[in-house]
Each structure stands twice: as C-alpha cells, then as structure tokens.
Amino acid sequence: MAAATATPTSASSTLSTERIDVFWHDGMLSHDTGTGVFDTGMDPGFLDVLEKHPENSDRIKNMVSILKRGPISPYISFHLGTPALVSEVLTFHSSEYIDKLIAVAEDRYAEKMLCAGTFLNPGSWDASLLAAGTTLSAMRHILNGHGKLAYALVRPPGHHAQPIQADGYCFLNNAGLAVQLALDSGCRKAAVIDIDVHYGNGTAQGFYQSNKVLTISLHMNHGSWGPSHPQNGSVDELGEGEGFGYNLNIPLPNGTGDKGYQYAMKELVAPAIQKFEPDMIVLVIGQDSSAFDPNGRQCLTMDGYRDIGQKVRVLADRHSGGRLLIVQEGGYHVTYSAYCLHATLEGVLNLPLPLLSDPIAYYPEEEAFAIKVIESIKKYQKESVSFLKEA
C-alpha cells in the first residue's frame, strides 16, 4: 500500500465527519437596516440611487442559497434555529442593556440608531433573539453529541456587541453566548478564532478577565471607532487579571491576503491553540476580509478562506475532539461573500479539490510587509504571554 500517495478519496476518508449542520431561520431576514449613503441611514438629497445598508438581508439570502444549491449542498444539513430567551441572553449581557434594547424595540417613537450605523428597527429585536438562539441551537447540537461541525448562519451579526452596549451593526453577541453555554455545560476551555476583518471587541470584552476562554482576533488595524467601540484591537490589549494573556490581537496591515493570513494562522494561531488546549473551538467568520469588500481593506480570496477552513479543522481534530462551531458575522459583497463562505466550508470539510472556482480575478497582496508585522507580533506575544512561553 502506498500510504503516502494521497488521492482525493484517501484525503477525505481519514475524517470522521463528512457533513456540516447549518442552523438557520428566515425570520432573521426581517431585520431591515434601511437605505442611505453607505451605513449612515441618511439621504443627502442629491443621489438618485440610494444603496441598501451594507448589512442587508440580500447578503444572507445568497449565503443560504449557495449552501442549498451550490456544489457543497450534498455536504450540508439544514436545521431550524429557535429564538433565545431573554434569560439566555443575560448570560453574556447586563440586564440594564437588555432592558434598554427591549424598551427601544417596544417604543416605536424611540431613537432607533443605537450607535453609528446600528439600527434597531421594527423586526430587528425578534431577529436578534433568533440570531442568538440559532447560535445557541448550533452549539447545543454539538454539546449534545449530535454532530461535531455546526455553522450558525445568523444576522444581525454579534461580535462587536459588548456586555453593556451595541456596536458595529451588532446587538447580541451570538458567539459569546455560545461560548458561555459551552462553559456552563461542562467545557473546561474554549477558544475563539475570529477572522472577520474587524476586531471581535465584544467577544474579547466579555471574556477579558477569563483564562477559560482564549479569544484570538485577526483584523485590519482600524483602531477605536468611537464610544461604542473603545477598544483598539492592538497587540497590547491582552486581557486583565486572570485573563491576562488570553486575548490575542493580530492586527494585520491593510492589503494582507491569502499568504499573509496563512502565515499568521501557522505562526500565531496554531501554536496558541496547541498550548491552550481548548475542548471547544469557535470559528467566527466574516467575508469582509475578502479583496472585494466595501468595509474591509484586506485581500483574502476564496483560496485563502478555504485554507483557513482547512487549518481550523486540523486544529479542531487535534485539540477539541473535532468539535467546531462556526458563527457568521460580517461580509458585505453580496455575491463574493457567499462564494467565500462556500470556500471556507469546503476547507472545514477538508474536501480534496475545490468544488467552486473563484469568479473574481486574483488581487495582489503585500506579502513581505505582512510577514514582517506577523513576526513582530510573534516576538511581542512570546515576551508578554506566559502560556505561550511554555514548551
């Protein structure tokens, strides 16, 4: 037997899981973020065509349809999500904040813009509870042993929502709630790998003082964007108290593409997961790290997303018994986001050959600069974080 000769079938036959359970509910489409100049909700009066807010239902409709009708569909099982209870969202958020959201949702005369670009319109609160509950359903599916790979296809997104405030199109922190459920259900340690192009500040903030949750975020170096987002996402925001060292920020220079992300995954993410030894991994995905996203300045292509999916699957198989929850965040190009999602899930399934080719030409990246920055982050983290120093 020529065991070393990898054929397409032998590559996939080494895996125990061949399908991904996708959790979804079309009630999440009823979150209407409106139109205007980009995400402002404003009509300046001199444009004939106003675009939809970038976080609109079209982007998600294409994600649903590509998984239902794209070449990956034989590997996908759809499950219906259910809304979260208010008592469940209080496991991550303060009661003052949730009371405020409910009051805004109930009062049709109230200010609906909670912070820049973030609108709680009629239908938004029910959609938010559905997004949170659908993510909890997906995590519960894994925790109950019904499957190892689950994907919560949700909106509104969640990773900017902090325990006490909304931020960046997010109201409830879907991934944070799922991590807390995992801990409350007996998981010792959970790791979050966030590849949305923006800093996963809300999730980081929720577990900032915990050594049971390792939050890792790869993002463009956008810094703070106002009172709703006071965090900078810089390398020195490492956590506090017992949690010091358990928030690893990887701010990548603008233009970082497939090779830069591959290098960061290999040099920073994989060693941190290996040393942390989580028993649950949550991959937080945003297709706004793609080369064609209006909200991002990074250059990932479908190949890059596929590679990240493969690498995270390897980490899950090695460290968390294959248990991997994927949670949807941003990604605003209505077509390419769906294609990049398809590629990511192909990677997670470790399918030997790409099922879908990239419809948009490759975009060049500044590889050498990205690698230099990643090396400097590695040096800083090794000097500052005690669990990374251990052999």
Ligand SMILES: [Zn+2]
């Ligand atoms: Zn984002």
